[in-house]
Amino acid sequence: MRVIAGKARRLPLKTLPGRDTRPTTDRIKETLFNILQPELADCRFLDLFSGSGAIGIEALSRGASSAVFVEKNPKACAVIRENLAFTKLEEDGKLLNMDVLQGLRSLEGQEAFDCIFMDPPYGQELEKQALEYLASSSLADGNTTIIIEADLHTDFSYVEELGYQLERSKEYKTNKHIFLHKRK
Numbered sequence: 432m433r434v435i436a437g438k439a440r441r442l443p444l445k446t447l448p449g450r451d452t453r454p455t456t457d458r459i460k461e462t463l464f465n466i467l468q469p470e471l472a473d474c475r476f477l478d479l480f481s482g483s484g485a486i487g488i489e490a491l492s493r494g495a496s497s498a499v500f501v502e503k504n505p506k507a508c509a510v511i512r513e514n515l516a517f518t519k520l521e522e523d524g525k526l527l528n529m530d531v532l533q534g535l536r537s538l539e540g541q542e543a544f545d546c547i548f549m550d551p552p553y554g555q556e557l558e559k560q561a562l563e564y565l566a567s568s569s570l571a572d573g574n575t576t577i578i579i580e581a582d583l584h585t586d587f588s589y590v591e592e593l594g595y596q597l598e599r600s601k602e603y604k605t606n607k608h609i610f611l612h613k614r615k
Contacts, residue, residue, distance in 0.1 A: 437492030438516035474545035484511035501534035573615035
């Protein structure tokens with residue numbers, strides 16, 4: 432796994448050994464960032480369920496002004512710290528070693544993020560819990576792009592009830608990206 436484009440282009444990233452995380456493949460990451468590229472310049476990026484930090488680091492490399500990484504696994508946090516240091520992007524990254532809902536509560540009151548990305552463990556409805564929280568949070572507004580990486584079979588039929596508008600869905604072989612905005 433590597434940084435695909437930007438300041439840290441081609442630098443390899445460490446991942447957590449074992450099956451505790453599912454790193455987004457370079458091909459899927461490239462597709463995702465081709466979609467997001469127009470929004471990245473000077474954006475505030477929030478990477479929930481960060482794993483190795485590859486998505487937030489890619490955003491920083493491509494021009495995001497800052498990225499907050501929220502990850503509860505201490506071993507994954509050590510990998511994120513190493514990756515941020517190796518790519519020389521640690522100055523613009525902030526790591527919160529805590530559960531995602533704790534992390535969101537600790538960030539509450541700050542201005543809205545421009546992009547919020549989440550790649551939670553599949554089949555536990557953690558994305559739904561995060562979306563329920565964000566629905567009434569100052570951390571996301573009508574201009575915030577929320578992207579969820581999920582299993583192909585994950586149901587998102589509830590998002591409109593929470594006040595979101597489904598902007599786009601991009602399916603791959605085994606998973607998908609869902610793009611949402613809060614309704615203004």
